[in-house]
Structures are given as C-alpha cells and as structure tokens.
Amino acid sequence: MPFPLKSALKDKFSYYLFLLIIVLGVFLRLYHYFINRSLWLDEGYLASSLLNFNFQQLLTKPLDYQQKAPIGFLLIVKLFLNIFGHNEYGLRIVPLLSGLLSILIFIPVTKYFLKRTGILVAMAILCISPAFIYHSVEIKQYSTELLCSILSFYLFIKYRTLNGFKEIIIWSLGGSITLWFSFSAIFILGGIGLGLSIYYLIKKQWNILFKSLIPFIIWLISFILLFVFFINKTPDAEWVVNWFRFYGDFMPLPPKSVLDLSWFFTSFYRMLDYPMGLLWNFVESGTQTHFYTPFIKMPFLPFILLGAGIYFSFKKSLQNFNVLVFPLLLVLLASGLELYPLTERFWLFLTPIFMLLIGIGLDCLIRSKPLKIIIVFLLLISLVIQSFQSITNSATFYKHKKSYQKESFDMINKEFKAGDAVYVYWNELPGFKVYSNLKKYKFNAIEGQDFRWNSKNLAEYNAKLDSDFKKIKNNKRVWVIFNNKFLSNVGDPISMPKWYYENKNLPAANLKTELSKIGKFIKTSNTADVSVYLYQITNQPNKINP
Structure with missing residues (x-):
C-alpha cells in the first residue's frame, strides 16, 4: 500500500503537499487524543458496558442504556482496555487507530479513482475536516465504520478482477470480517455487490459474474449469522424510531409535498457541514438566522462538484459509477423505510463516496490551473480554519458535544x-x-x-x-x-x-x-x-x- 508516486502527482510540489496533508492528519488526531478531553454523555453510555462487562457479557448481554455497537468493535476495545487499563486512553485507542488507518488505506483508493488535484482534495478533506478528527478520538464506533467503508473500497480495487482462487478467498473473507466491525458496511458491500452484478449483466460478462457471486454470497451469509446471533437480539426500540422521525432524519418515501422534497436539499446541505466540514462556518454569525444564511456558507461549490463527479463518473466508467452510487442508493432506501437515519455522524461512513465524487468532479470539470487553485482554496478554506481553531480554542471544537x-x-x-x-x-x-x-x-x-x-x-x-x-x-x-x-x-x-x-x-x-x-x-x-x-x-x- 505505497504512497502515490511522484509521477501520479505530476510534480514535486504536489508530492510534498500531499505528504504535508498526511502529516497534518496524523498530528491533529494524535493532538486531540493526548489532550484527553472529557467524555460526553453519549460516550459515557457506551463506555459503561465496555468498562463493566467481560467478553462473555459483551457477547450475550444487552448493552447499558440501550446502546448498540458492532460486536467486533466491542471486543477489540475490550481487549485494548485489558492491555492498557481502565482509562480514557484505553477507551479511545481503537477509534484513534481506525482514524489513522483510514488515512493510509484511503491513499490507494484515491489513486485508483482520482487524478492529482482530486487526490489532494479528497485526502485533505479526510485528514483535516474537523468531524473526522473528532470521531477519531470518540469512544463510539463511527471512526471504525468509516475505516470499514474505506477498506471495502480498497478490497474492491485490489481483488475485483478475481483472477485466481486466492483473490476470491481474500475478498470473501475480507468483506465477511468487515461486517462484524461495522453495521453500515452492509450498505457499502451490498452496494458494491449489486452495482458490479448489474454491470456484469449489462456487459454480459458471465464468467466474472458467476465468480463474483462467491464473495457476494459469503458476505450475505456472514451478515445473516451476525443478524441472527447479535443484531436481532437487540432490536431498535420504538422510541429510537420515533426520535429520528420527530426530527426528520428519515428520507420521505415517497415524497408527497414540497416540504418532503426539501428534505433532500436540507439533508445533503447539512452533510456538507457535518461531517464533510465544507461549509463556511468559521465566522460566528450570531444567534439570528436569516433566510439567506444557508446560501452565504458557500454550499454551491461542493454541490456543483458533486453533481459533476456523478456525471463524469458515469461517463468515464459505468463500473466505478455503480460501485460508488449503489451504496448511497441502498442507504437512501433504508432511510425511507425508517431503518437508518441520515443526520450528522450517521453520514460518516458514506463520506468516502462524496470525497471521491468531489475529486472526480474537480479533476474533470476544471481545466484551467489558476481556476483550479482558486476552487481548491474556496473548497478547503473552512475545514482548514476550523481545524486550526480546534487547537487554538478547543472549547469551540464541536461545542455541541463539548463536555466538562x-x-x-x-x-x-x-x-x-x-x-x-x-x-x-x-x-x-x-x-x-x-x-x-x-x-x-x-x-x-x-x-x-x-x-x-x-x-x-x-x-x-x-x-x-x-x-x-x-x-x-x-x-x-x-x-x-x-x-x-x-x-x-x-x-x-x-x-x-x-x-x-x-x-x-x-x-x-x-x-x-x-x-x-x-x-x-x-x-x-x-x-x-x-x-x-x-x-x-x-x-x-x-x-x-x-
């Protein structure tokens, strides 16, 4: 999994800029890990079971405070707690390692999908955006779910050709294990499997279609076992569904009014802010909200690049388009069926898709180098400022979750x-x-x-x-x-x-x-x-x- 070669980034300046982005991403995560901020209430809910349960109890008992987390995540956090002792550093080591590994594994993923500018922008969003940093030191499963999404795309890139029995086995086992560390991985792997199957059918590539059914079926078996023995034992309580329904976090299915249609703009707009960090929130605008407030936060640029990325991805490679878009479609369907809410942290595992699509849009839409520099500056300025502020004034770092x-x-x-x-x-x-x-x-x-x-x-x-x-x-x-x-x-x-x-x-x-x-x-x-x-x-x- 080597770093991109200088030839991939075209020039020495781009290569050193890329290295700087990686170093900043690692530094920011380590900095917030070692300042050891207070656990907030939601972290405490999950930490209660991790601290008080043994391995057997984590496998068999419902978690305290009606919490849910992937069994693989729970067991590995418990392992590190036993190694490092009951302290906040031990609780947060798994999210931290997930955040650091996400950076490293995302490098070959960006190399496959993107060119020079797209690589730099996608890596900058992942490394510097405040939400990714925050969740890398939060004792919840979201950083690990992000890692599992990136790992799923990496496995696709590495083993998609299925040239030999070894590749089939590795892809099958890799996807199956990933599901036990991430609830949301079923959407990514299911979307990849569905997208590739449709692509092979359209192209009448019967040989690889039949071979690819082996890992896809093994993933499904793994998920069924996980569901029967663990997920199904702690079903979603009705109050959880009512909570997210009350706050409009489920996609209207079907949309029946203009208000329902506005859900799509509102939800994707909020996603650009949290977790992507691309909206211009670095200037306090006071408590009063005007009708034009959303428009002065520069949502147009990422929206345009996202749209361009979808178009050019479809135009350039139907296979890659299916792999990127079908997971998103499955999540939207699940949200419409009130099986998965779409708000704040629940977007996190999908962000690799948006980062790649923005990168594709930037690579293909903007040809002028001076204009590209301006666009990149406008796109990334907010997350750079917000991450800098997270060090100079940690009290403002996702202050709605800041606890004392x-x-x-x-x-x-x-x-x-x-x-x-x-x-x-x-x-x-x-x-x-x-x-x-x-x-x-x-x-x-x-x-x-x-x-x-x-x-x-x-x-x-x-x-x-x-x-x-x-x-x-x-x-x-x-x-x-x-x-x-x-x-x-x-x-x-x-x-x-x-x-x-x-x-x-x-x-x-x-x-x-x-x-x-x-x-x-x-x-x-x-x-x-x-x-x-x-x-x-x-x-x-x-x-x-x-």
Missing part, C-alpha cells in the same frame, strides 16, 4: 472535605458512574432518583425529591451536580412527562429552590453541560442524646 464532566468531578474531588456529601442528580448519573470507575474518587456520591414518572405534578415531584435530600441533611456541606444539557433519559418519549418539560424551572431552578430549604448557597461552577453547586447545610435535624 471530568473537570467538574475532579473539582469536587479536589475540594471535598470531611463531613461533605455529594449528590448527583439523576440526569448526570451515567457520566458519574463511568468516571467513578475510571478515576476512583475519594468520595461516595448519593445517587439521585428519577421521580418524574411516578409524579403527577411538580409538587408531588418535590415531595419525593425531599426523600433524597434526607440522606444529606446530617452533613455539613453538600455538592450537587447535574446536567443542564441532557434533560431526559435514554428511552424517554420526547418531552414527556408533559408537566416536567413545560415547567421552565426544571430541573436547575427548581433543584436550587428545594436545596435552599435545607442549606445556604456557597458557590457554583457552571459549564456548557454540567453545573455544580455547593450548599452549607443549615436545616439539620436535632440530634437526640442517648
């Missing part, structure tokens, strides 16, 4: 005194349980109960909340920590129970009001997602001398 759980728990641990109590509100318990496993704090926290579902109104809720507070009334001080960003629990219907979410005082203001009945407020620490309050207990029960 670790910092908040560490602060309490540092300032905790004898006679103190720590009370964790129910919506911060997942994060606390994970970090208490990782860090071994010197305090034992009182775990708040979720009284929402057995209360009819706020008064009844507060009466039950008081039963929690009785556990801290004998202490001198109490540290109270709660999550002010994630106000529901896994599996909750949206905005239910109604009385809880219609009340603007819940949970923060109400919690502070109730605490003021037993204590005096001393200090606070507020972050983007976690708030900590310290109270001096004043309303202590009278002690009865024996």
Whole structure:
C-alpha cells in the first residue's frame, strides 16, 4: 500500500503537499487524543458496558442504556482496555487507530479513482475536516465504520478482477470480517455487490459474474449469522424510531409535498457541514438566522462538484459509477423505510463516496490551473480554519458535544472535605458512574432518583425529591451536580412527562429552590453541560442524646 508516486502527482510540489496533508492528519488526531478531553454523555453510555462487562457479557448481554455497537468493535476495545487499563486512553485507542488507518488505506483508493488535484482534495478533506478528527478520538464506533467503508473500497480495487482462487478467498473473507466491525458496511458491500452484478449483466460478462457471486454470497451469509446471533437480539426500540422521525432524519418515501422534497436539499446541505466540514462556518454569525444564511456558507461549490463527479463518473466508467452510487442508493432506501437515519455522524461512513465524487468532479470539470487553485482554496478554506481553531480554542471544537464532566468531578474531588456529601442528580448519573470507575474518587456520591414518572405534578415531584435530600441533611456541606444539557433519559418519549418539560424551572431552578430549604448557597461552577453547586447545610435535624 505505497504512497502515490511522484509521477501520479505530476510534480514535486504536489508530492510534498500531499505528504504535508498526511502529516497534518496524523498530528491533529494524535493532538486531540493526548489532550484527553472529557467524555460526553453519549460516550459515557457506551463506555459503561465496555468498562463493566467481560467478553462473555459483551457477547450475550444487552448493552447499558440501550446502546448498540458492532460486536467486533466491542471486543477489540475490550481487549485494548485489558492491555492498557481502565482509562480514557484505553477507551479511545481503537477509534484513534481506525482514524489513522483510514488515512493510509484511503491513499490507494484515491489513486485508483482520482487524478492529482482530486487526490489532494479528497485526502485533505479526510485528514483535516474537523468531524473526522473528532470521531477519531470518540469512544463510539463511527471512526471504525468509516475505516470499514474505506477498506471495502480498497478490497474492491485490489481483488475485483478475481483472477485466481486466492483473490476470491481474500475478498470473501475480507468483506465477511468487515461486517462484524461495522453495521453500515452492509450498505457499502451490498452496494458494491449489486452495482458490479448489474454491470456484469449489462456487459454480459458471465464468467466474472458467476465468480463474483462467491464473495457476494459469503458476505450475505456472514451478515445473516451476525443478524441472527447479535443484531436481532437487540432490536431498535420504538422510541429510537420515533426520535429520528420527530426530527426528520428519515428520507420521505415517497415524497408527497414540497416540504418532503426539501428534505433532500436540507439533508445533503447539512452533510456538507457535518461531517464533510465544507461549509463556511468559521465566522460566528450570531444567534439570528436569516433566510439567506444557508446560501452565504458557500454550499454551491461542493454541490456543483458533486453533481459533476456523478456525471463524469458515469461517463468515464459505468463500473466505478455503480460501485460508488449503489451504496448511497441502498442507504437512501433504508432511510425511507425508517431503518437508518441520515443526520450528522450517521453520514460518516458514506463520506468516502462524496470525497471521491468531489475529486472526480474537480479533476474533470476544471481545466484551467489558476481556476483550479482558486476552487481548491474556496473548497478547503473552512475545514482548514476550523481545524486550526480546534487547537487554538478547543472549547469551540464541536461545542455541541463539548463536555466538562471530568473537570467538574475532579473539582469536587479536589475540594471535598470531611463531613461533605455529594449528590448527583439523576440526569448526570451515567457520566458519574463511568468516571467513578475510571478515576476512583475519594468520595461516595448519593445517587439521585428519577421521580418524574411516578409524579403527577411538580409538587408531588418535590415531595419525593425531599426523600433524597434526607440522606444529606446530617452533613455539613453538600455538592450537587447535574446536567443542564441532557434533560431526559435514554428511552424517554420526547418531552414527556408533559408537566416536567413545560415547567421552565426544571430541573436547575427548581433543584436550587428545594436545596435552599435545607442549606445556604456557597458557590457554583457552571459549564456548557454540567453545573455544580455547593450548599452549607443549615436545616439539620436535632440530634437526640442517648
């Protein structure tokens, strides 16, 4: 899997620019890995099972908090945890290695599909775009799924000719194993298989069609076994489907209105932002949104290049066109059937297709060298600035996922005194349980109960909340920590129970009001997602001398 030769990139400058892009991609991933940012709540949900389950339990038990992840991913992360110990670096090593391998394996993929400018642009998007960097150090499966997509295209390039028995075996086993590390690989491999089969039928290439059925059937058998023994045991809960349906993340099938048709523009527009990083989001535009806001973020350029890439891919090679387009068609069909949502991270595994199509469009559409330089600059300027900002100001790096759980728990641990109590509100318990496993704090926290579902109104809720507070009334001080960003629990219907979410005082203001009945407020620490309050207990029960 050698780097592109200088002849492929035409000149020495392009070659050294290519090497610089690779170095930047590796550096950015390692940098964010070693700064060791706090796990955010969604990472904590999956980390809970990885930290507490053994290998057998990962194979046989449903994951905590209704999480789902490919069994191969879970087992290899657990292996690294056993090697490196229970810490954040051990949790994140598999996503990091997936991110680094994605860069290396994408090199021969770009060499096959693209020319000089396309190679540089596709590699730059993968190496420097913030989303790819972010997910390379997130303890979720998305970085590994991206790797599996790239690996699927690499296997196609390497073994598509099926000249010998060895190639058939390697392609069959490679695709079959990939499925166990990535749920989404079925779309990529299925699309490749379907696209190639249709191509061979059109071209009447019967010999290679029949030979290619061997790996395709073996992939299908592998997926069936995976589905029967693992995926089918943890079916999607109805609340998950309702959640994505509510936010419009499923493709309308069929589109029945102008609003339905607008889904395609909106979804692909958002995809250009996250995960591709191509929209001009490097300038803060304030909180007010105008009708023209989407248009000043320069979506036209990537849209035009995508369209050109589809056209020229079809014109130049029907085989390559089928291989790139059919996986996308399968995903859209699955989304229309409400089997796969299309939003943010769920696009990640498809991005190699978009990067290649943009590269093809750029290679074939723009002939003038000066114009090409301008186009490349306009296309990549946003992701370069955003990645630079991720180092100079890490708080802005995907700030909607930025968490300060670790910092908040560490602060309490540092300032905790004898006679103190720590009370964790129910919506911060997942994060606390994970970090208490990782860090071994010197305090034992009182775990708040979720009284929402057995209360009819706020008064009844507060009466039950008081039963929690009785556990801290004998202490001198109490540290109270709660999550002010994630106000529901896994599996909750949206905005239910109604009385809880219609009340603007819940949970923060109400919690502070109730605490003021037993204590005096001393200090606070507020972050983007976690708030900590310290109270001096004043309303202590009278002690009865024996």
